[in-house]
Amino acid sequence: QSVLTQPPSASGTPGQRVTISCSGSSSNIGSNYVSWYQQLPGTAPKLLIYRNNQRPSGVPDRFSGSKSDTSASLAISGLRSEDEADYYCAAWDDRLSGPVFGGGTKLTVL
Amino acid sequence: EVLLAESGGGLVKPGGSLRLSCAGSGFTFSNAWMNWVRQTPGKGLEWVGRIKSKPDGGTTDYAAPVKGRFTVSRDDLKNTVYLQMNSLKIEDTALYYCTTGSISITGFDYWGQGTLVTVSS
Numbered sequence: 343q344s345v346l347t348q349p350p351s352a353s354g355t356p357g358q359r360v361t362i363s364c365s366g367s368s369s370n371i372g373s374n375y376v377s378w379y380q381q382l383p384g385t386a387p388k389l390l391i392y393r394n395n396q397r398p399s400g401v402p403d404r405f406s407g408s409k410s411d412t413s414a415s416l417a418i419s420g421l422r423s424e425d426e427a428d429y430y431c432a433a434w435d436d437r438l439s440g441p442v443f444g445g446g447t448k449l450t451v452l
Numbered sequence: 453e454v455l456l457a458e459s460g461g462g463l464v465k466p467g468g469s470l471r472l473s474c475a476g477s478g479f480t481f482s483n484a485w486m487n488w489v490r491q492t493p494g495k496g497l498e499w500v501g502r503i504k505s506k507p508d509g510g511t512t513d514y515a516a517p518v519k520g521r522f523t524v525s526r527d528d529l530k531n532t533v534y535l536q537m538n539s540l541k542i543e544d545t546a547l548y549y550c551t552t553g554s555i556s557i558t559g560f561d562y563w564g565q566g567t568l569v570t571v572s573s
Contacts, residue, residue, distance in 0.1 A: 344496060377559035379497075386549055386566055387497065392559030430497055434556045440515050441487075441555040443497040 345370060346431055346444035353450040359419040362447045364431035366412050370442055374434040376414040378407055381428040381446075390429075391416065418449075426451045454478040454562045456550050461567030464540055468571070472535040474550030474564055481531040483507065485554050488524060488535045490546035491566070499555075500548070503533060518544075540571045 347365040354360040364376065376394050379387040389398055391407035394414065406417045414433075418425055431444040460472040476484070485508070488500040501514040503524045512524050523536040533550055547568050551560040 375556045377555060379560070386563040387560075388563065389553075389559045389561050392561070393557075398559075398561060432497075432555055432560070438516070440513060441499040441560075443499070445496050 344445035345435060345438070345442035346433065348429075348431060348444035348447045350445070351448045351450065353452055354418075354421045355452050356421055356423065358421045359417060360421060360449065361418075362416045362429050362431075362449070364414045364416070364444050366414075366433060366442075368412060369437040370412075370433040370435040371409065371414055372412040373436060376407065376409050376431055376433045378405075378414075378416045379430045379432065380425075381430065383427070387430060421451055423451045425449060454552070456552070456562055456564035458548065458550050458564045458567035461548065461569045463570045463572065465573055466540060466542055466571055468540050469536070469538045470540065470569060472537070472548055472550075472567055472569070474533045474535075476531045476533070476550075476552070479552070479562075482528040484552045486524070486526060486533040487551045487553070487560060488522075488533075489549045489551055489560065489563075490544075490569075491549065492546045498546075500535070537569070540569075542571050545569060545571045 378391040381387040394409040395407045428446045430446045435442045455477045458474045487502040501524045521539045526533045547566040549566045550564045553561040
């Protein structure tokens with residue numbers, strides 16, 4: 343059971359906009375920054391978003407992050423087949439004194 | 453180009469020990485906070501522990517399931533971070549990644565390819 347809650351799956355068609363939610367509590371998302379990671383099949387996770395909505399260089403602006411209270415969202419616009427991957431959210435947890443992850447969302451591009 | 457290369461994984465019996473290494477290149481290793489994150493099919497991603505850079509104190513922090521059994525250390529001359537794992541349990545079986553960064557400041561910005569640890573009798 344992960345500390346942060348994500349839907350196990352999401353899907354969309356090419357060109358569509360999809361959002362993936364991440365729900366937490368006051369001890370993690372409610373008081374700390376959220377980051378998002380993309381894991382393509384058979385590869386290591388890759389940082390997509392940090393500090394709620396900042397993109398590292400090289401990450402397309404099709405990916406965006408937002409946070410409100412104890413929830414966060416990752417939005418992917420102009421969906422492409424290469425976006426098919428697992429997506430994870432993460433945040434520091436003040437109560438656990440360490441980072442916590444969501445259980446991951448498997449995105450399927452139909 | 454930033455590269456992180458883990459090594460040292462393998463098969464070990466419950467109660468045994470293993471030391472993982474992660475060699476970094478392409479960045480100023482001595483200034484980097486280094487983490488270990490593990491992944492299992494059943495439990496997803498789980499942070500294991502971290503070591504701050506020496507300029508930031510060089511202190512370590514651990515997740516509750518491994519505290520007292522695992523130790524993270526670093527050798528800035530060799531650009532290498534280590535994870536010493538003692539008293540291994542079956543539930544420690546996972547793919548272990550090293551990462552750079554602070555979850556709150558930069559996110560875990562670079563990841564290695566991982567090294568597999570299997571704890572089984």
